[in-house]
Amino acid sequence: DNGLSQHTLTEKYHISLGSVCNILKRKEEYLHDYETNQNQNVKRKFRNFDSGKLDEQVFEWFVDQRLKNIPISGTILQEKAREIAKVLGDHFVIIFLQKKIRHGSENVIPNSNAPIAITNATNNDDSNLFLSNDSEHLDQLNVDLNISIESNELKVIDSRPDTNKNDIGYYLLNKLSIIDELKYSLLTNHFKPNRKYSFPTLYSDDHTCSRRFLINWLNDNPFLVYSPYIEGGYCINCVLFRNVQGQKLELFVDKPCYQYKHLKHFTTSCKSHINSQFHQNSTIATDNFIRTYKDPSLSIVSLIDKDRIEKINRNKAILTPIIKIIITCARQNIPLRGHRDESINDIRQVINVVDAHCGSNFIALLKQRIDAGDELLREHIQLGKKNALYISSSVQNEIVDCLHKYILKQILHRVQNCLFSIIVDETTDTSTAEQLSLSLRYYDQKTNDIREDFLTFIETVSCTGETISNLILDYLTTHNLPFHNCVGQAYDGGSNMAGIYQGCQALIKQKCPDAEYYHCSNHCLNLALIKSCSILQIRNMMGTIKEIINFFKDSAKRMHALRSEITDYQGEYVCLTNKKRLISLCDTRWIDRNTSIETFLELYIPIVNTLDKFRHGTLKDSTAEQLYYAITNFQHIISTCISCFLLSDIVPVSRMLQIETLDFSSANQHVDDLLETFEQRKQQTQAYFHNIIYSHADELCKELFVTPSISRYSILALRQKNMPICDPEQFYCEHVYLPFLEELIKNIKVRLCVLKNERIILLIKLRPEVIINEKPFELTKHLLKQFADRIPSPLQLNSELERWQKKCNDLLKMNDDWKKNG
Template identity: 30%
Template sequence: MASDKCCDPPYGDVFLKQSLDANEKTQLLNAKWESVHHYGIPSKYVGGKFRKIQFRWFVDNTWLHYSTSKQGVYCAPCFLFSGKDENSKQKSLAAVPLVDPSNIGKTIQAHAVSNLHRESCEAAHNFISVMTGDKKDIVCSLSSAHEQTVEKNRKILVDIVDSLILCGRQNIAIRRHQDDRSNFAAIHQLQAKDNTVLRDHLEHDNPRTKYTSPEIQNELISICGEIISKTIVEACNAAPFFGFIADEATDAATMEQMAIVLRYYDCAPSRVCEDFLCYANCSATTGEALANAFLQNLETAGVNLQKMRGQGYDGAANMAGQYRGVQACIRQIFPKALYTHCKAHSLNLAIVHASKEPLARNMMGTVQEIAFLFDYSAKRLFQFQASLAENDHERVEMEKRKKLQTLCETRWAARADALYTFKTAYGTVVKSLERLSENNDTKAGAYRAAITQFSFIITLVAIEHVLSGSVQLSKLLQSTTCDLVQAATEAEVVKTQVEK
């Protein structure tokens, strides 16, 4: 062996170590023995001749390495990645070095084209790529695949949530008796036309993991509600003070609930906000029970009750009672929370009481019955529309309305529009009832006689004039941005108009 150490193999002797770390493996695979021609490889006496490992074998096959301790050659990729099974038929050059120089050339050629060698070289190439950063290792690859799956599922979930939000904003039903024909499913099918990820999910994914079942829909709606409520509460708590508004709301199942609304000043957009927070289920309707339910719901939502400076309800005894009403119970705990009777409700009550006068009550009852008469009969409605088509002036004044409007049962100020429509189409109504009575419609004849009386006509004109003046005031009192000065000014205008 040559004594010049600079000509030694540029890698360690792997057979002198029990294991190699990643850096040593990288060095072994990348090393090239440039000075192999100057290294004195010892000869061996085999078959009556001295035989020696040829230098050109290392030059032609860069994967071929030399072990000084074993005085033999081996394949570096196979040694590292073939599993080193010494019982394998291909153990030479892989698990153990080849020390017999005889026929070594043919052995190297056969090894170079073997499946074991090709697979080991591919594994070695992948290892080098990972170490140099050109490829990710298996852990990173699995993590990357997981991230892609998560990102895909998130995009699908976003589309599903968007569909639910759209149904909510448009106030349309999410489900029908058949889920595949629901609005929710129809929106999904429309989205899937231009969304290959969503289309593949809906068509091929496991039905159990589609996230479209009614249970998942309800859960997503609840999560959206919690996020919205949290945002409202955070904005409310950031304000210096807030007001609390509540009113009764009966659902389709005739279950009584109390709607809870927060009124506060949002500094970010510089505006007054009135946001619905939640419904409070009430086991009893006494002032104490309602007050406890309100405070419990507000506290559960995270509202800072110490900032409460106002409370607004209607004038019912259990809400506005001086001693045992909701407002009194809350003021015992939060004295600064002043009670204000809803002024829009007060205006509505004033109109209701004023309309109890017999002439006004009879006129409105007649108008309502005639509106129902034309609304619930196709024959009578056709006659009304035919008569309206003959009167160009009234048709223009009706502003594209094709029939009479019924009176609102709760908001009496809103009746002004229905009374205006009836007054504008008065001539058409009389002519329609007259023609119907000529065709033996007894109800039409009776109603025609009622609305042609002077008392009915003067009451219709007077009440419509009074209510039309209160419409703007009613809208202003319900506006979020209304303040005391605006309300008082508009109220004076309406008062002056009524007095005149």
């Protein structure tokens, strides 16, 4: 009855009101008879008879006759069935054809090359029952059979398995739970067939009419969605929001629009569905759900509970300054903790005292914020619950962790679908725990800049190549950074990192084939300088300077004496500097030693005068006397000048090699320029050494009353080799300056040969100033050989290179024209 009134049923089925009452009263009895296929009023008894064997033998005989192309009529078929029944020892009444049709045509059509079809009779006359070889009759039979066995049960079609996750029919038929996230996805991102989609054709019972689902129905009714899983339409609003008031309609909700009769009367059914109160209420519920899902603050609970919203805003106002203080400390490298811990009672006692001391930097900054007028924060600290103040060390660590996750998420979002290189170095913290610092170098597509971003510290208990490589690969896997996008590795030159067999770079290259290993170029330059400073005179000079600097820095009295000598200068000697103190030699960065040596050379005369004061009187010191004689030696003076002037050419290159946005081409160019400068120094040895280095050393000697000379052990070495003893200028040029310069050139070439990598040189040829002199065809062959898997359209590469070459030529020509016009 579906909730219809008795008068409505009377008008619908054209029967009397008494009949309707009687049927409704005996509804359970009728349903039971229908389900058990029984009628209690029928007195005839049916004999239990198993027709399985009879059917099987009759069917086998039928197939055998048809394979012999013997025509079989209905009468012959019935007679044969009676003969087989007598052999089986029983009697029956058979309507064989109707039974076979009811169970499906596959039980009637044999698997043979001879086409067989059954034409269904419209009455019970045996003469109308016959078999035919006509293929058209066979097709007609299949359609009729399919229509005759049509049931109300939904069948799985699953014509588009790839759309199941966005198909409402898939979830309904499989009785899967639908959470809010999935519900929102089904509402906003459900399957939408295009105009090329092939909807199934459905036929009427007499096979005279056909209907198809129309895509215009979906366009005209936004609530209607199509399910390829069952090839039918649903009202998505009513299906997902059933718990609304109103009479629920069966079509479009419990049953999809998928049958011929549904499609024939679609317009009427759809209009009735739209006008129903159930559909209107479910549509309102759908709109409310989408709005509150996008903005949870608009939910009914949030809108009704104003007090809850006020508490949320108040908590945000309290947490904001706490988070900002932690961010400020992190940016300024200020520790959150101080020299002692404080309890909450201690904090409340000093929170209103202006000149009170705080135990931690975090509380001090918090107090400063309160003193600046943040009354809400003051009230929170003074009156808030002790277990909800959000200022404990554990909460601070949680906030720091949340900030790390947020920053990491931003970095990973920028790195997404980008090529990147990994930069790893080992460091030890104050607790002597070994950890790896992991950074990424990549190209930011939004800002068009090369970025280097620090990701994390990874604690490790072992520094073997295998352990470090596993930690790096696990981190990349955890954060969904694809291995094939990793195109570079940058570590130090240790054997555990740079080894070609068991080193970290070799093991990572097995997983990331394109990840070429590169040693830090500035580190390589530093190592080249260390190796070059192994010359005896240069090594002794640096050792003497280090001892002199430590001599002064170890005593406040000596530093005061040196400072006084510098500031009380009365013009007794030449002074060309404003520097007031010495700078220590860096133990690791030898390039930075140039600053110390340059400062030492500028303060050379004040240093000598101060050491001379400590040789006599009450300030007498035996160490000062030894250092005085060492520093007033001409070999030390000339070695200091040689080191200072040659290192001054390396320092600018070192700074440029540390720029974040530096590319291989620029780095290669800087190194080539440095080598070219040194080669010019070598070719112009006599002029450069005499005019620049020796002249400066000679001025110092005149001020210090030092005579240029060759050391005694150097003279003995020359005599042992039967070499002539020349003047000091020629000796130090040939035995100190030139060897030091040649060592620098050789070691720089050896250490920075990684910049001459074949791939790097090939990519440099794509630069505008280089490609204009290249042949595109040859360049195409080399690029395809090295980067075949990275080029999306290899066949178009030659044309692209030709266009790029022409563009670069035009740009350079335009630049030359501007210069001429300027």
